[in-house]
Amino acid sequence: MKRIISCTVQNRGGVLNRITGMFSKRHFNIESITVGESETEGMAKMTFVVNVEDEHKLEQLTKQLHKQIDVIKVSDITEKSVVARELALVKVTANSQLRAEIQGLIDPFRGTVVDISKETMTIQVTGKTDKIDAFILLLKPFGIKEIARTGVTALLRGQQAKPYVAEVNSLTI
Amino acid sequence: MAVEARQKTEAGKEFVTGADLLIEALVEAKVEKVFGYPGGAVLPIYDAMFRHEFPFEHILCRHEQGSIHAAEGYARVTGKPGVVVATSGPGATNLITGITDAMMDSLPLVIITGQVAQGVIGTDAFQEADVLGLTTPITKYNYQIQDAKELPRVINEAFYIATTGRPGPVLIDIPKNISAELTVRNESNAIELPGYQPNVKPNALQLQKLASLLEKAERPVLLAGAGVLLSDGATYLQEFVEKYELPVVNTLLGLGSFPGEHELFLGMGGMHGTYTANMAIYEADFLINIGARFDDRLTGKVANFAPGAKVAHIDIDPAEIGKIIRTDVPIVGDAKTALQALLAMDIKKPETTEWVTRLMENKVNYPYWYNRSEKQVSPQWLIEQICEKSKGEAIVATDVGQHQMWAAQFYAFNKPHNWLTSGGLGTMGFGLPAAIGAQLGRPDDLVVAIVGDGGIQMTIQELAVIHERNLPVKVFIVNNEALGMVRQWQEEFHGERYSSSLLTQNPDFLKIAEGYGIRSVLVDKEKDVPGVLEEVFAYDGPVLVDFRIHWKEKVFPMVAPGKGINEMVGVKP
Numbered sequence: 001m002k003r004i005i006s007c008t009v010q011n012r013g014g015v016l017n018r019i020t021g022m023f024s025k026r027h028f029n030i031e032s033i034t035v036g037e038s039e040t041e042g043m044a045k046m047t048f049v050v051n052v053e054d055e056h057k058l059e060q061l062t063k064q065l066h067k068q069i070d071v072i073k074v075s076d077i078t079e080k081s082v083v084a085r086e087l088a089l090v091k092v093t094a095n096s097q098l099r100a101e102i103q104g105l106i107d108p109f110r111g112t113v114v115d116i117s118k119e120t121m122t123i124q125v126t127g128k129t130d131k132i133d134a135f136i137l138l139l140k141p142f143g144i145k146e147i148a149r150t151g152v153t154a155l156l157r158g159q160q161a162k163p164y165v166a167e168v169n170s171l172t173i
Numbered sequence: 174m175a176v177e178a179r180q181k182t183e184a185g186k187e188f189v190t191g192a193d194l195l196i197e198a199l200v201e202a203k204v205e206k207v208f209g210y211p212g213g214a215v216l217p218i219y220d221a222m223f224r225h226e227f228p229f230e231h232i233l234c235r236h237e238q239g240s241i242h243a244a245e246g247y248a249r250v251t252g253k254p255g256v257v258v259a260t261s262g263p264g265a266t267n268l269i270t271g272i273t274d275a276m277m278d279s280l281p282l283v284i285i286t287g288q289v290a291q292g293v294i295g296t297d298a299f300q301e302a303d304v305l306g307l308t309t310p311i312t313k314y315n316y317q318i319q320d321a322k323e324l325p326r327v328i329n330e331a332f333y334i335a336t337t338g339r340p341g342p343v344l345i346d347i348p349k350n351i352s353a354e355l356t357v358r359n360e361s362n363a364i365e366l367p368g369y370q371p372n373v374k375p376n377a378l379q380l381q382k383l384a385s386l387l388e389k390a391e392r393p394v395l396l397a398g399a400g401v402l403l404s405d406g407a408t409y410l411q412e413f414v415e416k417y418e419l420p421v422v423n424t425l426l427g428l429g430s431f432p433g434e435h436e437l438f439l440g441m442g443g444m445h446g447t448y449t450a451n452m453a454i455y456e457a458d459f460l461i462n463i464g465a466r467f468d469d470r471l472t473g474k475v476a477n478f479a480p481g482a483k484v485a486h487i488d489i490d491p492a493e494i495g496k497i498i499r500t501d502v503p504i505v506g507d508a509k510t511a512l513q514a515l516l517a518m519d520i521k522k523p524e525t526t527e528w529v530t531r532l533m534e535n536k537v538n539y540p541y542w543y544n545r546s547e548k549q550v551s552p553q554w555l556i557e558q559i560c561e562k563s564k565g566e567a568i569v570a571t572d573v574g575q576h577q578m579w580a581a582q583f584y585a586f587n588k589p590h591n592w593l594t595s596g597g598l599g600t601m602g603f604g605l606p607a608a609i610g611a612q613l614g615r616p617d618d619l620v621v622a623i624v625g626d627g628g629i630q631m632t633i634q635e636l637a638v639i640h641e642r643n644l645p646v647k648v649f650i651v652n653n654e655a656l657g658m659v660r661q662w663q664e665e666f667h668g669e670r671y672s673s674s675l676l677t678q679n680p681d682f683l684k685i686a687e688g689y690g691i692r693s694v695l696v697d698k699e700k701d702v703p704g705v706l707e708e709v710f711a712y713d714g715p716v717l718v719d720f721r722i723h724w725k726e727k728v729f730p731m732v733a734p735g736k737g738i739n740e741m742v743g744v745k746p
């Protein structure tokens with residue numbers, strides 16, 4: 001099962017290495033990691049999307065994270081009401097004849113064209129992972145040259161009310 | 174890099190080197206012994222020790238692995254952190270085994286490694302190794318100093334992390350330019366660890382749950398591990414056990430946390446434990462684990478481990494709870510604090526007489542056993558003799574292998590903190606240096622190193638330290654001219670194909686001892702054992718005894734790999 005784990009860590013040297021090392025040592029499967037500064041100076045926020053077999057493995061994973069000296073807070077936010085976003089840059093083959101057709105696909109996904117050359121177009125799209133997956137699938141027939149994805153980063157919503165939970169449940173993650 | 178000892182700025186502010194700050198911080202941490210080995214990257218540190226006139230004793234072991242196992246031995250018997258210093262590159266990599274060993278067995282160590290100067294880090298400089306990268310998975314925490322001003326805080330944090338919560342090794346990597354260059358003294362060493370809260374009070378609700386399960390239990394068993402020793406909780410354990418008449422099983426590392434000759438003691442559990450202990454766990458309806466981590470050498474096949482029992486697990490490390498065995502009552506906390514809390518509670522004593530009586534019968538009918546050879550020295554009997562002649566009061570350090578299991582089985586540990594063995598990692602080469610560390614930590618106690626003829630050769634050079642300091646360590650080689658434990662497995666599970674496990678070309682251990690200036694004796698007849706032991710224990714100096722045993726001796730009973738603890742073989746018929 002996929003889970004989103006959010007983690008606040010003290011931003012000391014080697015902290016990412018320590019945490020990813022722990023994941024690999026204990027055979028936890030990470031799908032993506034994002035790391036960045038948090039609202040507090042000296043603290044970083046890490047968001048992991050992990051794939052674990054069962055509750056037992058999940059419990060071990062969060063406990064092992066907690067055990068790290070630099071880790072201040074660990075939350076499994078999968079079932080919480082969250083805003084989860086990922087950014088992707090997709091470079092597709094696009095000569096002048098195809099551009100309009102591709103533009104037609106970009107709009108519903110609220111993507112933006114960030115670079116154009118004679119033969120290619122690079123599109124930026126943000127959103128939930130499934131939305132990005134769907135977008136990439138649509139672009140495939142045109143010939144994808146390169147993709148760069150950031151992995152998911154997430155925050156709890158300001159209000160943890162019921163309707164939002166339903167929305168989160170519809171997330172594929 | 175010229176190092177001038179101390180200078181003053183015009184404003185009168187004192188300049189010191191990073192190495193000075195390190196030495197001062199070690200003194201501040203009340204360090205009494207440092208186990209180390211010099212080299213290029215730690216020259217400024219060794220120079221500072223010299224200039225400060227060695228405010229702590231420095232023990233020069235003859236290999237860094239020796240230093241770190243000695244530090245482990247010191248930590249195990251004194252409860253104080255062991256401190257190690259090594260140089261960059263090979264010095265640091267020689268520590269890897271010991272660091273891993275300390276991590277597995279939760280021993281508090283503070284390890285200081287030199288590093289190449291900051292300016293050349295990352296260039297594959299001479300004797301550069303990525304020590305931080307290498308030791309990240311095997312330390313509780315590690316640091317590389319970026320600025321000398323951090324040193325007082327980092328050293329303070331390192332001791333705090335190493336000794337609190339679940340103890341473990343902490344490493345500090347210090348680039349040479351930082352220890353050599355002058356800096357301004359930084360007065361603050363305040364700890365900045367917002368993510369580390371090691372002191373947890375056991376949850377009252379969970380303790381209550383344990384209590385109510387205990388009241389209802391018909392077949393309770395208490396499993397005590399090294400956590401009881403590390404928290405100094407042995408006296409409370411005994412009080413608790415006697416109050417509720419609970420049968421006790423020890424893990425290998427937990428030996429000594431409960432008196433070995435107590436009638437409620439069932440023995441060690443696990444692969445080479447007693448039949449009684451293993452069957453008690455198998456049949457239990459309530460298992461209280463205090464400070465053990467359900468290692469696989471204890472549990473055997475997990476499905477057969479306490480299959481019918483509710484499980485309460487008290488551990489300072491929450492990640493250990495539920496890791497291997499499904500747990501009904503998780504209690505995060507220090508073993509001693511939890512025991513004190515339990516003792517303060519009003520719990521009805523469960524009705525266990527029938528259960529305990531049955532276990533006592535098992536104890537009588539199925540003890541550890543062996544066929545005494547009468548001619549050659551029987552290793553099991555040898556350990557019993559060592560126990561008897563040392564009145565069960567020696568500090569016993571072992572290496573890894575058959576002799577280790579015989580020592581665990583046949584030496585009755587009645588007191589805590591007298592048993593040193595490499596449990597989690599099973600590190601050959603541990604025994605001799607660990608005994609040295611123990612003797613240095615407890616100079617007035619009798620220290621015995623029980624080692625194999627294989628393992629002693631991994632760290633035999635440390636005899637030099639014994640000689641140099643005239644440490645009265647008694648080194649007993651249980652010599653079967655084989656890598657005995659490997660040979661036993663080959664006999665049992667690999668069709669007696671003794672692939673690279675026979676040591677038919679052993680050196681003359683007596684001459685080696687002689688070369689190091691240590692008295693030595695050969696004992697190959699059983700009748701000589703008691704007399705030699707008496708003489709050796711009466712002698713106030715180091716002795717090495719080469720005890721010859723039959724090469725085909727085996728450790729029994731045994732839970733074969735992949736089997737359950739209820740399927741022991743080699744139980745007394």
Ligand SMILES: Cc1ncc(C[n+]2csc(CCOP(=O)(O)OP(=O)(O)O)c2C)c(N)n1
Nearest residue numbers: 574575576599601625626627628656657658
């Ligand atoms: C460093 C290391 N290498 C290999 C092993 C595997 N091993 C476990 S026991 C053993 C044999 C030990 O032989 P010896 O020291 O003579 O002790 P004995 O079993 O004969 O008592 C070996 C090789 C180990 N535990 N540690």
